[in-house]
Amino acid sequence: AQSVTQLDSQVPVFEEAPVELRCNYSSSVSVYLFWYVQYPNQGLQLLLKYLSGSTLVESINGFEAEFNKSQTSFHLRKPSVHISDTAEYFCAVSGSGNTGKLIFGQGTTLQVKP
Amino acid sequence: NAGVTQTPKFQVLKTGQSMTLQCAQDMNHEYMSWYRQDPGMGLRLIHYSVGAGITDQGEVPNGYNVSRSTTEDFPLRLLSAAPSQTSVYFCASSYYTGDTEAFFGQGTRLTVV
Numbered sequence: 150a151q152s153v154t155q156l157d158s159q160v161p162v163f164e165e166a167p168v169e170l171r172c173n174y175s176s177s178v179s180v181y182l183f184w185y186v187q188y189p190n191q192g193l194q195l196l197l198k199y200l201s202g203s204t205l206v207e208s209i210n211g212f213e214a215e216f217n218k219s220q221t222s223f224h225l226r227k228p229s230v231h232i233s234d235t236a237e238y239f240c241a242v243s244g245s246g247n248t249g250k251l252i253f254g255q256g257t258t259l260q261v262k263p
Numbered sequence: 264n265a266g267v268t269q270t271p272k273f274q275v276l277k278t279g280q281s282m283t284l285q286c287a288q289d290m291n292h293e294y295m296s297w298y299r300q301d302p303g304m305g306l307r308l309i310h311y312s313v314g315a316g317i318t319d320q321g322e323v324p325n326g327y328n329v330s331r332s333t334t335e336d337f338p339l340r341l342l343s344a345a346p347s348q349t350s351v352y353f354c355a356s357s358y359y360t361g362d363t364e365a366f367f368g369q370g371t372r373l374t375v376v
Contacts, residue, residue, distance in 0.1 A: 155305075192367035192369050192370055193306075200362050239305060239306065244361065250294075250311055251296075251308075253298075255305040256303075
């Protein structure tokens with residue numbers, strides 16, 4: 150069985166400050182890892198994903214996440230946040246060849262303050 | 264390109280009533296799924312389907328039925344609504360292999376009174 154734990158339910162941060170949203174996973178098989186973002190009153194959108202290869206993956210809007218197999222973590226970081234980054238962020242895992250089934254963490258609300 | 268379309272966006276039901284949440288995708292994805300989103304609990308998988316005629320249970324299937332007669336449509340049925348089913352429901356679709364992006368609908372906010 151697979152599971153995902155997001156360690157912070159809410160992360161308040163001032164604009165232009167760095168941020169880290171933490172995610173740990175548990176799985177007995179190799180996995181694919183994802184971060185999704187949900188803006189208010191919208192569905193989820195893919196932010197970035199790790200499948201294989203380089204352990205550092207980046208999104209087009211400045212977020213990055215690092216896959217750490219030994220610590221079973223996939224933390225999301227951004228060196229300088231904007232007001233527009235205010236949203237809920239979900240870490241998710243799917244087992245390789247697992248028919249597309251995604252298991253989500255509890256979500257972290259990022260609140261960017263001016 | 265419409266992507267994943269869910270209807271309705273909002274619904275209020277009385278306890279014991281039944282209803283169907285509709286989900287349609289136009290990307291020819293094999294895999295479709297239904298999640299419910301509750302505060303502090305993230306998204307929990309209700310049912311999923313890997314292709315027409317094939318469905319399976321997720322983490323929280325009780326009280327919900329699904330069927331998949333076509334690749335495009337994956338409706339979720341509540342047979343006898345209960346207050347515990349008050350939630351936001353999301354439909355998602357993706358390719359079969361698990362390594363591609365899942366596309367989500369806009370959600371249905373359901374209140375059972």
